[in-house]
Amino acid sequence: MTDQINWFPGHMRKALNDLSDRLKLIDVIIEVCDSRIPQASRNPELAKISAGKPRIIALNKSDLSDPDQNRLWVYMLRKMGTPAVEIDSVHRKGLDKIRRIAEEMCGEKLKKAREKGRIGRPIRAIVVGIPNSGKSTLMNSLCNRKVAITGDTPGVTRHFQWGRTEYGMELMDMAGVLWPNLGSAKNRLCLALTGAIRSEVTDTVSVATAGLSLIHSLYPEMISTRYGISFENGIYDQRECYEPFLSAARMKGCILSGGRIDEERFARLFIDDFRSGRIGRISLEHATCTQNRREENEA
Numbered sequence: 001m002t003d004q005i006n007w008f009p010g011h012m013r014k015a016l017n018d019l020s021d022r023l024k025l026i027d028v029i030i031e032v033c034d035s036r037i038p039q040a041s042r043n044p045e046l047a048k049i050s051a052g053k054p055r056i057i058a059l060n061k062s063d064l065s066d067p068d069q070n071r072l073w074v075y076m077l078r079k080m081g082t083p084a085v086e087i088d089s090v091h092r093k094g095l096d097k098i099r100r101i102a103e104e105m106c107g108e109k110l111k112k113a114r115e116k117g118r119i120g121r122p123i124r125a126i127v128v129g130i131p132n133s134g135k136s137t138l139m140n141s142l143c144n145r146k147v148a149i150t151g152d153t154p155g156v157t158r159h160f161q162w163g164r165t166e167y168g169m170e171l172m173d174m175a176g177v178l179w180p181n182l183g184s185a186k187n188r189l190c191l192a193l194t195g196a197i198r199s200e201v202t203d204t205v206s207v208a209t210a211g212l213s214l215i216h217s218l219y220p221e222m223i224s225t226r227y228g229i230s231f232e233n234g235i236y237d238q239r240e241c242y243e244p245f246l247s248a249a250r251m252k253g254c255i256l257s258g259g260r261i262d263e264e265r266f267a268r269l270f271i272d273d274f275r276s277g278r279i280g281r282i283s284l285e286h287a288t289c290t291q292n293r294r295e296e297n298e299a
């Protein structure tokens, strides 16, 4: 995956700049993360800008991630002090919990508003997160109608937009935003695999090769069942997993005339298999591993 190309276009910088002003109107932040990558999908710039505001972490796309990991991540995030819920915005699962937590968080503020005569003052929430994490889908599901355009590609929403839920919460959707430095190579891989970075700015074969190895290290049976390959665990360096990548491509019939492997075609097929859940329910970041690493660093 190339480090040279810009994944932080102007509209993201503008959205981040405008966010501070918008936050003055907001009671609670709903941070929509991708449950397959609960850490890599948390934008540190958003955290900085919105520090101090009540926040709910919504681990979205939970229908695609590992259910055991979802439970662990919710537990860990709550333990670290932020209410978290696992949700599936397409099938409207877990959304009531968001409402309940928001009401709890804003109870005191609304009480004060009532005492000042502002009866029926709605809770105002903003939906923030990285591109393609499902912010607009969540907004539509909470509003029970199509307020915002959605699409399976990053960068669909470009502007701030208000909607209203059936129970009167006011919601603001915004553009998905990345940050200038996307962190470690694994972070970037996670963002590319899940579709937070536009495919035009990544090298599809590199992403798929490293992704195949990463997923194999976490869910070896799923990879060997679907692609008939098996290789050393724990590697997600593209150079180390090129041969298994070629074997998997051969197994799936991605062969050009003359017998050469059609790497590009298999890379797209593999990424699509992952994103659609055909390989299985996969979490690319495991709560236990992350926790252990953090404890090691702190020791």
Ligand SMILES: Nc1nc2c(ncn2[C@@H]2O[C@H](COP(=O)(O)OP(=O)(O)OP(=O)(O)O)[C@@H](O)[C@H]2O)c(=O)[nH]1
Pocket (backbone or CB within 6 Å): 060, 061, 062, 063, 064, 087, 088, 089, 090, 091, 129, 130, 131, 132, 133, 134, 135, 136, 137, 138, 149, 150, 151, 152, 153, 154, 155, 156, 157, 158, 174, 175, 176, 177
């Ligand atoms: N499987 C699954 N797909 C989801 C879920 N939520 C959203 N999606 C899909 O993810 C894709 C992106 O959804 P959007 O709501 O447009 O994402 P967004 O965060 O608003 O994206 P930007 O506006 O580009 O930042 C769409 O294809 C949605 O159908 C979910 O909970 N599960």
Ligand SMILES: [Mg+2]
Pocket (backbone or CB within 6 Å): 135, 136, 137, 148, 149, 150, 156, 157, 174, 175, 176
């Ligand atoms: Mg959107």
